Structure formats: C-alpha cells, structure tokens
Amino acid sequence: MQYKANSPFLYPMTPAEIDKKILELIAHPDQHNQALKLLIDTYQKRLYWQIRRIVIHHDDADDALQNTFIKAWQGLKNFNQNSSLFTWLYKIATNEALQILRKKAQEKNIPYDEVAHYLSNSLTSDPYFKGDEIQKKLQQAILRLPEKQRIVFNMRYYDELSYEEMAEILDTSVGALKASYHHAVTKIEEYLLNQNE
Amino acid sequence: MNNPHLNTNMKDKKFILDNPHLKENPFNVPEDYFDTNAIKIIAKIHSTSTETFNVPEDYFETNVLKLQEKLLSNSSKNVFIYPEGYFENTEKKLFKEIQSLKPQKRRIIPLIRTIGIAASVTLFILTTYILLQPKPNSHSEITKNKDCQTLACLTKKDISKDIEYLDEADIEEAVSEQDIEKHFNSKNYPSPSTTNSNIVNETF
Numbered sequence: 001m002q003y004k005a006n007s008p009f010l011y012p013m014t015p016a017e018i019d020k021k022i023l024e025l026i027a028h029p030d031q032h033n034q035a036l037k038l039l040i041d042t043y044q045k046r047l048y049w050q051i052r053r054i055v056i057h058h059d060d061a062d063d064a065l066q067n068t069f070i071k072a073w074q075g076l077k078n079f080n081q082n083s084s085l086f087t088w089l090y091k092i093a094t095n096e097a098l099q100i101l102r103k104k105a106q107e108k109n110i111p112y113d114e115v116a117h118y119l120s121n122s123l124t125s126d127p128y129f130k131g132d133e134i135q136k137k138l139q140q141a142i143l144r145l146p147e148k149q150r151i152v153f154n155m156r157y158y159d160e161l162s163y164e165e166m167a168e169i170l171d172t173s174v175g176a177l178k179a180s181y182h183h184a185v186t187k188i189e190e191y192l193l194n195q196n197e
Numbered sequence: 198m199n200n201p202h203l204n205t206n207m208k209d210k211k212f213i214l215d216n217p218h219l220k221e222n223p224f225n226v227p228e229d230y231f232d233t234n235a236i237k238i239i240a241k242i243h244s245t246s247t248e249t250f251n252v253p254e255d256y257f258e259t260n261v262l263k264l265q266e267k268l269l270s271n272s273s274k275n276v277f278i279y280p281e282g283y284f285e286n287t288e289k290k291l292f293k294e295i296q297s298l299k300p301q302k303r304r305i306i307p308l309i310r311t312i313g314i315a316a317s318v319t320l321f322i323l324t325t326y327i328l329l330q331p332k333p334n335s336h337s338e339i340t341k342n343k344d345c346q347t348l349a350c351l352t353k354k355d356i357s358k359d360i361e362y363l364d365e366a367d368i369e370e371a372v373s374e375q376d377i378e379k380h381f382n383s384k385n386y387p388s389p390s391t392t393n394s395n396i397v398n399e400t401f
Binding site for chain 2: 036041044048053058062065066070073128129130131132134138139158188192193
C-alpha cells in the first residue's frame with residue numbers, strides 16, 4: 001500500500017493519486033526507476049491474477065506480466081489520461097495473455113480453439129495449482145467457454161469489475177457484456193451440475 | 198462423484214456460483230514471487246531497451262545549429278553566388294509586387310440586357326413581317342362573308358359596273374322607302390325649298 005510521503009499523517013493514497021504520482025515521476029528522467037517501481041508495486045498482483053486465469057500456468061503468466069510492464073513502460077509517455085492507468089494496463093495484460101495462448105498453440109502445433117482443452121487437461125500437473133476437485137471442475141468449466149465469455153466471467157466473478165470498467169477494457173457495450181456473463185454463468189452451472197451427478 | 202462443497206447448498210443450479218469456496222483463488226505463486234518481481238521486471242525493462250544505440254543529450258536539437266555553422270564557414274566553396282542581401286530583401290520585394298498588382302476587372306454582361314436585345318430583335322422581325330403581309334380587301338372580304346343580298350353589300354365598282362343594267366324599279370325594290378326617307382331628311386341633304394329656288398334661279 002502506498003502512503004503520502006509529504007503528509008504529516010500517513011494515510012493511503014487513492015488509486016487516482018497513485019496514478020498521478022506515477023505520471024509525475026515519469027516526467028523526470030532521473031526518477032524513472034522510482035516511477036517504474038511504484039507502477040509495478042501498485043498493479044502487479046491484480047494484473048498477474050487476471051493473466052493467470054487466462055493462461056492458467058504460472059510460467060506463462062510470469063512471461064505475460066513482464067511483457068505487460070515492458071509494453072506499458074514503452075507507451076507510458078504517450079498515455080492518454082482519459083482513462084485510468086489501471087484500465088489501460090488491464091487491457092494490455094489481457095492482450096498479452098491471449099498472445100501467450102496463441103504462441104502456445106503454435107508451439108504445441110494445435111488449433112487455437114483447442115488450447116483451452118489442452119490447458120484444462122494440464123491443470124492437475126501444474127505445481128502451482130492448489131485447488132480441490134470442485135475448484136478444478138470450475139476452472140475446467142471456465143476453460144470450456146468461448147474466449148470472450150471466459151474473459152468476461154473472470155473479470156466479473158473473480159475481480160468483481162463493474163460492467164462499465166469491463167466495457168472500457170474490452171471495447172464492448174455493457175449490454176453485450178451482461179449477455180456474455182449470463183451465458184457464461186448458465187453454461188458453468190450446467191457443467192458443474194452434470195459433473196456432480 | 199459427489200463433492201461435499203456442492204452437496205451442502207448447491208443442489209439448486211442458481212446458487213452454485215454463490216458458494217464462497219468456489220470464489221477462492223485456486224492458483225498459487227512461488228514464494229516471494231511478488232516481492233522480487235519488481236526488481237526482475239525493472240532489470241528486464243532496462244535490458245530490453247529498444248534504443249540499442251544512444252546519442253548524447255540534446256544531440257538532435259544542437260545538431261542543426263552545428264550544421265548551419267559548418268555550412269556558413271564553408272560558404273566560399275559554393276560555386277554559385279548571389280547579390281548581397283538578396284534573401285533578406287526578396288520577401289519585401291515580392292510582397293510589394295503582389296500588393297501593386299491590381300485585380301483585373303472582369304467584363305460582366307448582364308443577362309437582362311441580353312434578353313432585352315433578343316426580345317427587341319424578335320419584336321422588330323415580327324412587326325416587319327406583319328406589316329409586309331399583303332392587305333386583304335376588307336370590304337370585299339365583308340361582302341364575301343356576308344350574304345346580305347342588298348345594294349349595301351355591293352362595292353362602288355360593282356355598282357358602277359352593273360348600274361346601267363338596273364332600272365328604276367329595281368333600285369326602288371333594292372332600297373327600302375324608309376332608307377330613302379331617312380336619307381332625304383338627314384342634315385347633309387339640302388332642304389327641298391332651297392333646292393327648288395336654286396333650280397328656278399338657274400332656269401331663269
């Protein structure tokens with residue numbers, strides 16, 4: 001958690017204040033490292049979990065997270081302050097995660113549509129998966145969803161993002177996102193019930 | 198396979214995803230991953246810098262001035278020369294010339310005048326045509342069209358031509374008594390008394 005440095009009372013900075021601070025630091029070349037550290041400390045966990053839920057394996061998530069920060073840093077000077085820094089980073093992270101999946105499809109020489117199936121099967125072999133049977137079933141149900149529904153479900157169910165934030169990140173309408181989430185939930189519920197029978 | 202977490206409160210399809218256990222993060226990360234990640238990423242960003250070759254600070258900004266200086270110092274090598282102060286005065290000269298140019302007046306022929314001339318010519322041609330048309334004999338036209346069968350419809354020519362064949366009875370028949378009386382009572386006709394006296398005077 002970040003605290004205001006110049007204040008006599010230490011109180012946490014709001015996300016908007018942190019964003020402002022990062023952008024201020026970037027304006028001074030001698031403070032770039034400080035800006036980069038603040039950026040990574042603030043956002044790495046949220047971005048990591050968003051990526052991890054898409055790519056499933058830690059090593060892939062690690063690669064995608066690094067790429068996300070590299071790309072963000074390269075583009076930060078031209079960052080359009082109309083949106084929040086988090087929304088912008090979230091968008092980059094989602095794209096990087098999907099890019100990793102495409103690379104994986106190429107590496108394994110399988111069609112892109114079958115990557116999710118591959119990940120579903122390899123879930124148990126991942127040393128960094130600690131979930132029990134039903135949590136594994138839920139992950140498998142999520143992996144059976146089409147790409148867009150999978151991303152929307154993760155954002156809403158785990159990260160609890162608002163539809164407005166999601167619309168900004170995914171460049172889609174709120175209505176379309178609500179429909180996607182509804183379809184995703186229905187499919188997952190059916191899958192879990194069938195598995196439990 | 199029955200799962201205890203599902204069996205407790207998730208028999209109903211609607212409540213499956215409300216189970217807090219399902220919302221728990223099933224993924225793990227290596228120990229100290231997030232603590233060491235910042236250093237790792239910063240190092241990677243520095244190592245993957247897109248600019249492999251660096252230039253001194255303000256190199257491109259100062260380079261233009263340096264080049265200008267160099268060019269000026271080597272100006273004697275230029276084989277083409279120009280009058281002193283040429284470029285300084287060219288702008289003013291051109292500006293003056295442009296200002297001195299008066300805008301050319303364009304001849305504007307109004308449309309109404311053209312139409313007026315055309316209408317006048319047409320009217321003149323039409324009038325000439327009408328006037329030059331041979332005049333039809335209005336009287337003969339009337340006589341041709343009218344079928345009155347009286348002396349009134351005859352032309353002087355007809356009368357002078359045919360009068361010798363008419364006798365007194367024919368004339369009396371052709372002209373009504375009323376018309377004769379009217380003719381003699383009109384102002385243009387002299388009174389019978391004066392006429393008679395004149396006749397007498399002429400006789401005697």
